[in-house]
Amino acid sequence: MRAKTxxxxxxxxWCGLIAGGFLLVISLTGSILVFHHDxxxxxxxxxxxxxxxxxxxxIDRSFEQVRQAHPxxxxxVPELAVxxxxxxxxxxxxxxxxxxxxxxxxxxxxxxxxxxxxxxxVHVLLELHxxxxxxxVGKILVLLCGLALLTLTVTGFILYRKSILKxxxxxxxxxxxxxxxxxxxxHRVVGVWGLVFNLxxxxxxxxxxxxxxxxxxxxxGAPVSTPPASVSVDAVLAQVKAAHPDFEIxxxxxPKSAEGxxxxxxxxxxxxxxxxxxxxxxxxxxxTGELGTLNMLxxxxxxxxxxxxxxxxxxxxxxxxxxxxxxxxxxxxxGILSISGFVIWYYxxxxxxxxxxxxxxxxxxx
Numbered sequence: 048m049r050a051k052t053x054x055x056x057x058x059x060x061w062c063g064l065i066a067g068g069f070l071l072v073i074s075l076t077g078s079i080l081v082f083h084h085d086x087x088x089x090x091x092x093x094x095x096x097x098x099x100x101x102x103x104x105x106i107d108r109s110f111e112q113v114r115q116a117h118p119x120x121x122x123x124v125p126e127l128a129v130x131x132x133x134x135x136x137x138x139x140x141x142x143x144x145x146x147x148x149x150x151x152x153x154x155x156x157x158x159x160x161x162x163x164x165x166x167x168x169v170h171v172l173l174e175l176h177x178x179x180x181x182x183x184v185g186k187i188l189v190l191l192c193g194l195a196l197l198t199l200t201v202t203g204f205i206l207y208r209k210s211i212l213k214x215x216x217x218x219x220x221x222x223x224x225x226x227x228x229x230x231x232x233x234h235r236v237v238g239v240w241g242l243v244f245n246l247x248x249x250x251x252x253x254x255x256x257x258x259x260x261x262x263x264x265x266x267x268g269a270p271v272s273t274p275p276a277s278v279s280v281d282a283v284l285a286q287v288k289a290a291h292p293d294f295e296i297x298x299x300x301x302p303k304s305a306e307g308x309x310x311x312x313x314x315x316x317x318x319x320x321x322x323x324x325x326x327x328x329x330x331x332x333x334x335t336g337e338l339g340t341l342n343m344l345x346x347x348x349x350x351x352x353x354x355x356x357x358x359x360x361x362x363x364x365x366x367x368x369x370x371x372x373x374x375x376x377x378x379x380x381x382g383i384l385s386i387s388g389f390v391i392w393y394y395x396x397x398x399x400x401x402x403x404x405x406x407x408x409x410x411x412x413x
Contacts, residue, residue: 059202066195067385074382076176078375081363083169094149094159100131101153106280108155113137113148114273121271124299128152183263190260193253200245203238214239227394234387241380251361271303278336297324309333323359
């Protein structure tokens with residue numbers, strides 16, 4: 048093995064051993080989280096589905112109930128009803144805890160609650176994926192794992208560059224002779240097929256992790272006090288729709304102080320699906336009813352749009368089930384590589400069995 052190749056192998060080897068376990072967790076949770084909307088809708092279908100479709104959505108009839116119950120909490124509507132049969136869901140945030148209220152969109156009647164939404168399946172998986180259930184330290188570890196995956200992808204390309212064409216043309220077969228040869232060939236095949244996807248995922252994921260760590264280290268955690276709305280929220284939303292008829296409202300974040308404003312987020316009907324519903328919108332003053340300027344992602348400079356699109360492109364939940372399944376399969380690849388890489392290392396540590404020397408048989412002369 049040449050010195051440069053040996054050095055590259057050493058980097059690949061130690062990065063894999065140090066970060067392998069973390070990458071396995073992130074890989075498995077990421078593959079499941081591709082379907083996070085579907086999982087939540089399935090788990091809470093009884094609360095989120097109306098027995099009779101609503102004729103209209105009236106935020107005013109439910110917001111004040113939620114606000115009075117939690118005046119010192121952050122209140123959001125994470126997903127406005129996309130069909131007349133869907134309940135209106137509020138998310139109340141108090142520190143790290145989450146509570147969900149399912150309200151009738153027309154009458155404002157309370158349909159049910161989830162008291163500890165932060166302990167439900169999807170949220171726990173998100174906490175594992177983002178911070179390994181370890182707060183700021185976990186967020187930093189996830190960022191370092193992203194950098195480790197980037198290093199593993201680059202060094203893996205260097206080590207297996209001569210096998211790429213062979214793998215892509217299906218001339219590289221799994222070697223079944225021994226367990227070590229099986230895992231070695233599996234590692235090579237999965238690594239080549241996942242090369243581009245892994246590079247894409249680790250770049251987008253590392254950027255997202257960097258933003259999360261930066262926010263965790265600078266967030267002052269100011270106290271929250273959600274004020275009552277002096278004007279009708281429904282009237283404000285109607286005003287937004289009248290001023291911007293092609294703008295689809297998907298998300299509401301209510302002000303956290305008397306000086307704060309309502310964030311009305313969504314996207315234009317003509318925007319591509321990978322334009323997330325969280326990155327276009329405007330601010331509305333719930334004390335005066337005044338609307339701010341509509342800030343559209345499509346109108347931002349190319350560099351800003353590119354960075355913003357990294358988040359929806361990382362999660363793969365912007366399209367139908369075919370794309371989600373591809374993301375799910377691709378997301379499993381780092382986990383498979385972690386396991387196969389560890390097994391290869393394990394077999395390298397085992398002393399190789401020496402073939403028994405053939406005993407010489409001396410034939411006596413008669």
